[in-house]
Amino acid sequence: MAEEESQFEEFEQIDFLRDRHVRFFQRTLQVLPERYASLETTRLTIIFFALSGLDVLDALDVIDRKTMIEWIYSLQVLPTEDEANLSRCGFRGSSHIGIPYSTKGPGVLHPYDSGHVAMTYTGLCSLVILGDDLSRVDKQACLAGLRALQLEDGSFYAVPEGSENDIRFIYCAASICYMLDDWSGMDMQKAIEYITGSLSYDNGFGQGAGRESHGGWTYCAIASLCLMGRLEEALSQRELDRIRRWCIMRQQSGFHGRPNKPVDTCYSFWVGATLELLDVFQYTNFDKNRSFILSTQDRLVGGFAKWPDSHPDPLHAYLGLCGLSLIGEPSLRKVHPALNITQRAFEHVQQLQQTWRESAGSCGRQH
Numbered sequence: 001m002a003e004e005e006s007q008f009e010e011f012e013q014i015d016f017l018r019d020r021h022v023r024f025f026q027r028t029l030q031v032l033p034e035r036y037a038s039l040e041t042t043r044l045t046i047i048f049f050a051l052s053g054l055d056v057l058d059a060l061d062v063i064d065r066k067t068m069i070e071w072i073y074s075l076q077v078l079p080t081e082d083e084a085n086l087s088r089c090g091f092r093g094s095s096h097i098g099i100p101y102s103t104k105g106p107g108v109l110h111p112y113d114s115g116h117v118a119m120t121y122t123g124l125c126s127l128v129i130l131g132d133d134l135s136r137v138d139k140q141a142c143l144a145g146l147r148a149l150q151l152e153d154g155s156f157y158a159v160p161e162g163s164e165n166d167i168r169f170i171y172c173a174a175s176i177c178y179m180l181d182d183w184s185g186m187d188m189q190k191a192i193e194y195i196t197g198s199l200s201y202d203n204g205f206g207q208g209a210g211r212e213s214h215g216g217w218t219y220c221a222i223a224s225l226c227l228m229g230r231l232e233e234a235l236s237q238r239e240l241d242r243i244r245r246w247c248i249m250r251q252q253s254g255f256h257g258r259p260n261k262p263v264d265t266c267y268s269f270w271v272g273a274t275l276e277l278l279d280v281f282q283y284t285n286f287d288k289n290r291s292f293i294l295s296t297q298d299r300l301v302g303g304f305a306k307w308p309d310s311h312p313d314p315l316h317a318y319l320g321l322c323g324l325s326l327i328g329e330p331s332l333r334k335v336h337p338a339l340n341i342t343q344r345a346f347e348h349v350q351q352l353q354q355t356w357r358e359s360a361g362s363c364g365r366q367h
Contacts, residue, residue: 014294018331020302021321022059025050028314029063036313043094044075048122049318051129055342056321056333065130070103072126077115078107079141087148088160089141090115091123104136115145117158121172124179129345134352139180146173146185154190155208166207167198171220175339178227181353192234195221199235202259203242215250215257218243219270223338226277244280247271251284254292254323265296265304265316268323273337276326286327293320 028050032040039046051068054060077089085107093116095101099108107113120142127134149156149169156169170191177185197209198221204213205221222243225231235243250256255267268289275281295308296316303312304320322340325332336346 014291014297016294016324016329017297017299017302018057020299021317022054022057022062022302024298024302024312024317025053025057025314026062029068035311041093041096042119044072044091044119044126045093045122046314047072048126049314051126052341052345053314053318053321055129055345056318056325056335058331058333060129069127069130069132072123073103073136074101075119075123076103076136076138077113077145078105078138080109081106085109085113086141086144088114089138089145090117090120092116093119114160115142117146117149117156117169117172117176120145121175124176125339125341125345128179128349128352129341131348137180139182142176142180143182143185146176149173150186150190152190154187154192154194167195167205167217167220167224168207170194171224174224174227178339179349181356188228188230192225192228192230195224196234199239199243203239203246212258213246215247215255215267215271215274218247219274222274222277223340226338240278244275244278247275247278248280248283251289253288255289262307263292264306265293265323266306266319268293269319269326269340272323272326273335273340276337281326290324290327290329293323296320
């Protein structure tokens, strides 16, 4: 019994190994491990996890920002001179199809080249994190590409050829429109109807109507409505209270994504941020949550894993950090719960939007 107690005390006193996490994200930016080779097509998202992770750790000084910004711009699918590919614009996930490296000028017509809604979201986030002013983003082309992905039911495909279509891509689309300060990229009302139609009988959200409630989809639903400024309008007070209860019930030590599933590091963000957006995160047990997240920390190479004694990976490493940030871990930057970037990066977005509005206002006055 005494031995069990001493193990528990040791578990409670795990240190947060900041420097190892910084090195973990630095390695992630340099090379994709063999185990993740199949994720090459989504490299931009992995880069986002590493960049935003370094931002949360207040360690962006370890990277070459200029080179990284140029690389991200090389992944922008730009319109061709005749704009025949306008509905395919946005950001691609990596250079895997061999398009020539270019950061400006007209785009290259390629039958398989197109933006991907999640890559456009993580690409814009990454540029914002790096302090870029987004002046080289072809906003109208991005929004045209986005409009082409929305289906009649309000959901979005990820790519023009068709893919899964569900609430995740509505979240990506809402984030893109929010950051670009232009909601012409989507039919907001149809998207809201898809979201509210995805509310399940047990008061969580599924990927779509009639599907199982899940912590990740619930985050996408609530964060999208918050970014649209339509949370209170789309959901009744009774529905919001029931969603709050469903989310709070997801905590055991850390959080899980569905009833009767094991706790998993990433839900400390997905469910934690949802509770933060719904103003009830303070009613969760921060100590238990912190102990669980730190139990998945890799003490040798840094990063966090899905579960204790598992391999760390960029997604869980980043979302584990965000989970710790939400509970106020010292030395971590605050995370903006709806956009999933730091509060510092979010303030940069707001400054850019202010500049755009002022210049649009001055242009309007000249005309």
